[in-house]
Amino acid sequence: MRFFNTEGPVRAEDHYVLPPLQRWDLGDVLALIEQKKYFLLHAPRQTGKTSCLLALMDYLNREGRYLAVYANLETAQAARENLALAMTDIVQTIAAEARLDTGEQGLAELAEDVLAHNAPTRALRAFLTRWCERSERPLVLFLDEVDALVGDTLVSLLRQLRAGYRQRPSAFPSTLVLCGVRDLRDYRIHASSEAEPITGGSAFNIKAESLRLGDFHPEEVKTLLGEHSLETGQPFTPEAVERVWHLTQGQPWLVNALAYESCFRMPEGRDRTKPINRALIDQAKEQLILRRVTHLDQLADKLREPRVRRIIEPMLAGTAMDVIPIDERDYLVDLGLLRRVNGGSLEIANPIYREVLPRTLASGPMDSLPQIRPSWLDAAGNLDPDALLNAFLSFWRQHGEALLGSAPYHEIAPHLVLMAFLQRVVNGEGSLEREYAIGRGRMDLCLTYRALVLGIELKVWRPGAPDPLTEGLAQLDGYLASLALNSGWLIIFDRRPEAPPLAERLASSLTRTPAGRAVRLIRA
Template sequence: MRFFNTAGPVNPADHYCLDPLSRFDLEEIFSLIRQKKYFVLHAPRQTGKTSCMLALMQYLNDTGEYLSLYTNIESAQAAREDVTGGIRSVMSSIGIYARDFLGNQFVLDHDNEILQERGAYNALEEVLSRWSSHEQLPIVLIIDEVDALIGDTLISLLRQLRSGYSRRPANFPSSIILCGVRDVRDYRIYSDQEKSIITGGSAFNIKAESLRLGNFSKIEVKSLCLQHTEETGQKFEPEALEKIWENSQGQPWLVNALGYEVCFKMETGKNRSVSISPGMIEEAKTRLILRHETHLDQLADKLREERVRRIVEPMIEGTSVDSTINDDDLSYVMDLGLVTRGPDGLQIANSIYREVIPRQLTTITSYNLEATIPRAPFIRPDGRLDTRYLFTEFQQFYRENSGSWLEIAQYREAGPQLLLMAFLQRVVNGGGRIEREYGLGRGRLDLLIIWSVQSGETQRIVIECKVLHHSYEKTIRDGLSQTYRYADTCSATESHLVIFDRTPEKPWDEKIFNTEEVYSGTEDHPVMFLVTVWGM
């Protein structure tokens, strides 16, 4: 039986999968190869690059026109600034992959000799030159995990490939494809030898194109899931397929992880007579997040990087990116797959990432809240969430703890919003879920609590968060309009507007308040909409 794959390249005999060669424009790539171009293919981790490159290698070899080799050089990362060790590792990887995939021993038979003869700064160029001269067919070399290398090792690799470029195809690979998370132009490499920053674009200025492997389309997500239905008879409800798309936006690992979790790990889903429902997909999503899957932890680990913080923090706040932020930071965060361009501008790539990010940024706080804040008092005897008590308690908690917490928070500007989300998560966990909407320039953070009541009723509680930048009157006026629009979209049963006043030295008694406000709509669309406003 096949299954959804969440680790390593796909194997059609074992895994549900799309045709890897359909994931990119094969004609465009083949055209670049025919033109003897050197180019880049990049994509976020666990998007399917390796599967696609292995399939491309096989495709090229099957044409009989090329000798193509895929190789992964990530092992050279351990050499760091040791150029000799790094280049030795790169050549060894090329030799091992050539032996295993092609039955070709040339590189393994000559790499050590050439390294001793030419030295680390010329050995890779020389071994590729001799190998190309030895083979009758032009070589297409696919090098994966290039951006795993650092410093002078990476600089030496790029420069040796550039140096041999003019001798292709008779005495150097006809075409080279560099694969990694980032485009080579975004490499900012510190050379210990030169005591300066070298850009990837200058070290590898022979790049012809930069191609990006995208996510699955909505149709492809459905196609992948229906392979399970065809093989087992187990159906996905249409709304469940929509929920997979909504949660993943086609990110390949997330699609496969949700499918594997719901069909092969959850007891209910193991019963093939049970159709996969939207609720089961939501449960699978929660299990993945709480289990701290490696993919999600690796992604969250990037949040500690300063260049990522500069982009993500204003997204949580809903403000704009500082004008001093350069395009490189934005390109880097987009290449990681954290951020994407949506119809309303930059936004977090999918709903799972939107939930993982604030959880990761408040991990220790969440543990402390579990130990100090009991859930029971926030739940009424009828099973409903007592939101008035919840916000009253958070006001006091925020008053007592925000100062010390914000002093140590890495994302200090977004600290109030993160602290609120951590508090809400502590209360809501186990009885409901929180959906989050945030992005650049939105001017607020949108939260929706979906809480299941014992009677079968569902509370849908909208929370709009704003930071006081102007007068209270303007902030409330804008906030009421935004809260109404979000609540109308979410079919909310109650709505709250939280205003954080970060004015230094202002007494807490002036910041903390609670009032009921009515939004009356516009002349064209009058309404009577009640919003509870909480000042902090």
């Protein structure tokens, strides 16, 4: 029986699959190959890049005009900037992959001879030249995980490929495709992620195109889920299909992971006589987040990078990003953390990432939380907003300031501690959704617990700024209107050095928005 794939390239005999060659414009790709172009393919991790390259390799080899070879260069990353070791690994990897995938003979011996008689800065070029000279068909070479290489290793690889470019197709690959997560636009090479470039200008100015493999479209999500229904007879309800699309925005790994979790791991989903409904998809989402599956864990690990923090922190705080260089913003788009919408504005790529990022950042405060008795529940187990308010004020009075130091992003420490507290409140029985308001100085939270829906807006009173109360009430009006609510909370965290002590300023009062909605104002 086939299943939804979440590990490595797809195999049609094992996995539900969308035909990889249909995920990009094959006509355009074949035109680039026909024109002997060198180009890039990039996309975030686990979106299907390798599957597409392998499918294209098989297509070209069956067609017979070209000799197509795929090689993954990731193992050379371990050599770092040991150029001799890295080039040995790269040359031997290409030779071994060519033999396994196409049956090419004699390449291991050729690699050994080239490595013995050429400097590391010439070895790859010499190997490709001699191979192409003896080949009966033009070589189309796919090099995957190129951006895993760093420093001098990457510089040398690109320089050698550029040096042999004019000899194609008789003595160098006719077409070369470099594949990775990032679109290395100018191939500015760094010794590390934060170092200054170690090359001047472009090290690879022969690329014709940078192709980006996109996420699934809504119809593709429906088609992929339908593969399971056709094979097993178990349908996804229309609401479940829509929920998968909404939560993932078509991110391929997330689509497959939600479907696999709901159909193959959860006991309710393994009963093929029952449809997969929206509730199962929501449970699957929560399980993936709680288990910190590898894909989400790797994504969250990026939050430690300074250039990621420089963007995610103001996004969460609702402050502007106009001083952040565009290449740093593009880096997060390449990683798949962000996406551009409405002509270029940035937002978190999908609702699951939108939930994972702040929950990851709030994990330190959450682990530091003291034991809290759930005094916010009534006798029937429903959430009482007034009791929740009292519990929060008591918690913040006793522990708020002490926990701020456990938050990894200082500028949004109050937000993270509050989210840790509220995550403890929902505790699997409800949900906490976050809305980012870039450039508008706020964060919006929607707490749902059974029948209760509570809209909360967070504002920070920063040094040198006026009291954000008036602005916050106007903004909360719009947020509550979007939730179809007539009341909500406005929490203002006072971060001014001259602010009164917490014991004096912590208080709540009732007020109203300009449109007359009831507001519980909390100053913390």
